[in-house]
Amino acid sequence: MAYRKTPAEIRRLEAARDRLVDCATAVVAEVGWAQASVTAVAGAAGIAAGSVYQHFPSKAALAVEVFRRAAGREVEVLGEVLRGPGDPAGRLAAGVRVFARRALENRGLAYALLAAPAEPAVGAERLDHRLRYRALFAEVVREGIADGTLPPQDAEVTAAALTGGIGEVLVAPLGTADDDGDSGELLAELTAMALRCAGADPAGPHP
Amino acid sequence: MAYRKTPAEIRRLEAARDRLVDCATAVVAEVGWAQASVTAVAGAAGIAAGSVYQHFPSKAALAVEVFRRAAGREVEVLGEVLRGPGDPAGRLAAGVRVFARRALENRGLAYALLAAPAEPAVGAERLDHRLRYRALFAEVVREGIADGTLPPQDAEVTAAALTGGIGEVLVAPLGTADDDGDSGELLAELTAMALRCAGADPAGPHP
């Protein structure tokens, strides 16, 4: 035997793969999925098109990984806020604020994750991640119903509506230019809408 | 001169075009945009692939026409209900019910219109039609705010949330098999959610 991957070499390969995913993410955020060709992505990472296939079996697999990493971060952040301290309605409001703020701070990527046309494999992944958002929202809503701060309702329907509604509200600002003149106003209206949607008492929690 | 399109011939051509659009709509409802190739669509209409180009300059133009016709019908129906008689909240509830029922009765088409991956031209059309839904919802919400039956709120945000929320709630049932076991339950929860989202008094209109 005359060659065995040394630990350092393995780390180097993993780093190269990470770098490829990061660069691909940047390209997707910049030009969208449709324009992110293998050549363009490889070019951005400073490698040849063929080298992409050292790390991923297909373009679709790379695209899925890009989506998964970026969307996974968002699910995680939202989950931490929604499962954090405070009453359910307050956590819901905080979650919506955090989600929207992060999207508005990284519009290209948020648009790619939420709405941009993509190949079927990415579409399937998107569907899957939406289910995770729904599960997170549903959990908070159920807690609110249980402790009486939210009225009886189908938590799954409310969660789905929140997921879709927040996305739709954000898509327009994300798609247009980056004039965030009244993003504070938008955040306030969005959280107010989310609380109404879950039936939270507008006067705030009863002590 | 030896040939001039006779009125009957013109009618025949228009009928052929209509038939093509109808068949294409059926194919799209059945297999989605991505699988609806020119050959498949032409085959469904009983004409040769080349003949499609007698009626449309490109596949994209045909796809846009398919979308426009089907989505236009939905916008029209929703508009009639939302602008019909009754108090704003009641109209909103009726509109949501009608929209959801129609979607559930024609799942394949509804899914194609709402969510299925599509070429950019169709995506743009979809965006445009969503704006129409939003405009319709926003009008009702503004009326409700004006007559005091709905609380003060940003009508555009609420309208966007309704558009996205209703779509998201419906996508899951549309995507899965056609087991409409509890579609009545779903409709009730969906309208209840929409009313909460707009801040309607759960006890109903004050006389």
Next chain:
DNA sequence: GAAAGATGTGAATGGTGGTTCACTTCTTTC
């Protein structure tokens, strides 16, 4: 019925972009 002019046909064409592969370059082991 014959000429003119349109529609209908479907196999050939062409552009796009993901994927492959013979080859080069680098890394490890002895």
Next chain:
DNA sequence: GAAAGAAGTGAACCACCATTCACATCTTTC
């Protein structure tokens, strides 16, 4: 430093499908 094996290269390849076009067929007019 030389052999063995892996990663990296990028031009060539290929599948897919919308689009075209030379030809056939049908409609109108005289």
